[in-house]
Amino acid sequence: MIKRNQSIKSNRLLQLGSSIKITVTCLSLLFILTLWGTIAQVQTGLYIAQERFFHSWYFLALGFIPFPGAKLVLSILFVNLVCVAITRFVYKLSHIGILIIHFGLLIYFVSAYVTLNIVKESQVTLMEGDGTNVSTAYHDWEISVWAERSDKKRDVIGYDTRNLKPGVIIALNELGFQLITKSYFPNATAYTSAPENAKEIMLNASGIKYLTKVNLNKEPEKNIPGSVFELQTNDGQDINILVYGGESKPTQFKVDDNKYNIILRRKRFVLPFTIVLKDFEMELHPGTNIARSYKSKVEVEGGGLNREAIIYMNHPLRYKDYTFYQASYAVDQLGRELSTLAVVKNTGQLLPYIACFVTFAGLSTHFLLMAFKSKKKNKK
Amino acid sequence: MSIPINIYRSFLLCLILCATSCGQNNPKHEYREIVIESPERAASAMQNPHQLSSAKGLAIPPSMNVKDVETQKMLDASVADISLVWKTPPTWSQSKGSGMRLVTFKNKNESEPIECSIVSLGGMAGGLESNIVRWMRQINLTDLPEDKVSQFVDDYEGLTSDGGLAIKIFDFTKLQAQEPDSVPSMIGAIVTIGDKSIFVKMTGTKSTVIKNYTSFKELCQSLKTPND
Numbered sequence: 001m002i003k004r005n006q007s008i009k010s011n012r013l014l015q016l017g018s019s020i021k022i023t024v025t026c027l028s029l030l031f032i033l034t035l036w037g038t039i040a041q042v043q044t045g046l047y048i049a050q051e052r053f054f055h056s057w058y059f060l061a062l063g064f065i066p067f068p069g070a071k072l073v074l075s076i077l078f079v080n081l082v083c084v085a086i087t088r089f090v091y092k093l094s095h096i097g098i099l100i101i102h103f104g105l106l107i108y109f110v111s112a113y114v115t116l117n118i119v120k121e122s123q124v125t126l127m128e129g130d131g132t133n134v135s136t137a138y139h140d141w142e143i144s145v146w147a148e149r150s151d152k153k154r155d156v157i158g159y160d161t162r163n164l165k166p167g168v169i170i171a172l173n174e175l176g177f178q179l180i181t182k183s184y185f186p187n188a189t190a191y192t193s194a195p196e197n198a199k200e201i202m203l204n205a206s207g208i209k210y211l212t213k214v215n216l217n218k219e220p221e222k223n224i225p226g227s228v229f230e231l232q233t234n235d236g237q238d239i240n241i242l243v244y245g246g247e248s249k250p251t252q253f254k255v256d257d258n259k260y261n262i263i264l265r266r267k268r269f270v271l272p273f274t275i276v277l278k279d280f281e282m283e284l285h286p287g288t289n290i291a292r293s294y295k296s297k298v299e300v301e302g303g304g305l306n307r308e309a310i311i312y313m314n315h316p317l318r319y320k321d322y323t324f325y326q327a328s329y330a331v332d333q334l335g336r337e338l339s340t341l342a343v344v345k346n347t348g349q350l351l352p353y354i355a356c357f358v359t360f361a362g363l364s365t366h367f368l369l370m371a372f373k374s375k376k377k378n379k380k
Numbered sequence: 381m382s383i384p385i386n387i388y389r390s391f392l393l394c395l396i397l398c399a400t401s402c403g404q405n406n407p408k409h410e411y412r413e414i415v416i417e418s419p420e421r422a423a424s425a426m427q428n429p430h431q432l433s434s435a436k437g438l439a440i441p442p443s444m445n446v447k448d449v450e451t452q453k454m455l456d457a458s459v460a461d462i463s464l465v466w467k468t469p470p471t472w473s474q475s476k477g478s479g480m481r482l483v484t485f486k487n488k489n490e491s492e493p494i495e496c497s498i499v500s501l502g503g504m505a506g507g508l509e510s511n512i513v514r515w516m517r518q519i520n521l522t523d524l525p526e527d528k529v530s531q532f533v534d535d536y537e538g539l540t541s542d543g544g545l546a547i548k549i550f551d552f553t554k555l556q557a558q559e560p561d562s563v564p565s566m567i568g569a570i571v572t573i574g575d576k577s578i579f580v581k582m583t584g585t586k587s588t589v590i591k592n593y594t595s596f597k598e599l600c601q602s603l604k605t606p607n608d
């Protein structure tokens with residue numbers, strides 16, 4: 001066993017991976033990325049800066065020089081630390097505290113990775129009396145198609161627009177038709193009158209006849225996409241359908257006597273229960289229109305749960321991997337209130353706490369061992 | 381002494397996990413959505429299947445009032461499409477409505493400004509009393525006991541417009557008798573036309589609202605539907 005451990009420690013790949021040069025380079029790059037990303041936020045906006053500097057493997061500086069993104073740097077640093085742990089650490093009982101501390105730090109890395117890649121953040125906006133079992137993405141959009149039903153349920157087929165471009169076919173064989181993408185603009189302006197040379201007739205619920213492409217806004221929530229599809233049915237029928245992200249109502253069409261709805265909207269994520277906003281309360285600072293506090297009284301039903309809950313600042317609703325935070329509110333011109341709840345699905349939500357606990361345990365152990373040692377020395 | 385091997389194995393497992401989670405997701409996903417709408421929103425959705433402003437051929441104004449497009453869409457769906465005619469009081473000026481507003485008025489005296497708007501909605505938008513309470517909250521009247529609120533709701537001033545519409549006027553300045561003239565105040569009117577509701581709201585300081593009460597009543601008096 002000792003021989004095997006020695007052979008692992010002397011492994012050239014592990015030796016190379018545990019180089020202190022890698023550690024220093026990674027830490028220096030992280031410093032540059034943090035500084036650069038923070039300054040870049042002023043010009044590009046928060047979202048784009050985060051995507052470019054922190055959520056990417058690499059990006060092109062000045063348009064042509066490849067520069068590592070934080071994702072790549074952190075991954076290399078993680079590998080480097082693991083290699084160091086294997087090759088350099090002294091696994092003795094007297095060093096147990098140090099080992100536990102480093103193990104805690106590795107868990108921090110894992111939890112950061114989980115947060116970056118697995119955590120899903122979305123939101124639910126409800127008017128008093130409204131309810132839903134889906135949350136809405138902050139930036140991503142989808143084409144939603146569903147057959148008309150008499151009840152409050154919709155069996156939706158959603159298609160992520162991220163890879164949508166002319167020619168992409170959305171095959172909806174289960175519904176008996178397909179949608180061929182004729183155009184897709186990630187940011188568009190919609191017009192109710194078309195130029196004379198645009199002769200094609202478009203089916204649209206809001207009377208929109210024409211879309212023009214607009215440059216992408218640096219704040220992605222301000223981009224409203226639009227798209228034109230050719231609907232092809234099995235019996236050879238084809239219609240042009242125009243959808244625009246700013247529409248509040250879906251466009252309806254018929255295929256084989258079945259009525260279908262299509263809408264371009266923010267991507268939806270299914271929640272484990274239905275949430276209904278029973279009441280929204282807001283307190284204002286005296287003499288102002290500035291909110292002092294606001295809270296949502298909700299009813300949750302489904303997933304083995306049926307209860308009321310009050311969500312307010314620092315008092316979220318937690319259920320399994322989901323956490324609902326009171327995020328914001330809106331008051332329309334009539335004074336009707338809408339409450340927005342931020343929804344975070346975090347499968348590894350306990351990891352940072354575990355990392356914190358392990359690091360604390362390591363520090364305590366090390367401190368106690370040192371204290372014990374020094375007491376022993378003094379006695380001698 | 382088997383710790384390093386375990387760490388080595390865990391490390392490999394982490395790498396495998398990283399590699400497998402980097403795959404592309406399928407763009408298509410299916411789900412069952414449950415939509416629960418408050419009664420007044422459901423009513424407005426039926427009356428107003430496709431409501432969008434269409435000034436100069438632009439389907440949706442690029443500058444929307446609400447930051448989030450999905451919230452704006454939700455509000456758009458609740459606005460009722462209604463034709464209404466009114467006469468602008470001589471001391472006021474009219475400007476085009478935006479968002480949910482059919483129209484916005486301002487008085488010509490810039491030193492003592494007021495703002496008045498007309499909004500139409502499907503249904504009663506939460507009920508008469510809840511609307512009155514909402515309006516009270518907007519002018520910081522939050523500590524009134526329930527019986528006083530109910531009494532205020534019942535003590536409205538009735539008015540029949542030139543178009544024969546029954547109008548209920550709620551003068552919130554009456555609840556602010558002890559307050560200074562500079563506190564924010566409001567006079568509101570609610571008109572029910574079939575299953576739609578019209579809300580007329582004038583806001584300003586207590587003193588300016590009181591000064592413009594006659595003009596507000598003139599506006600309410602002139603309300604009619606084009607068929608009248």
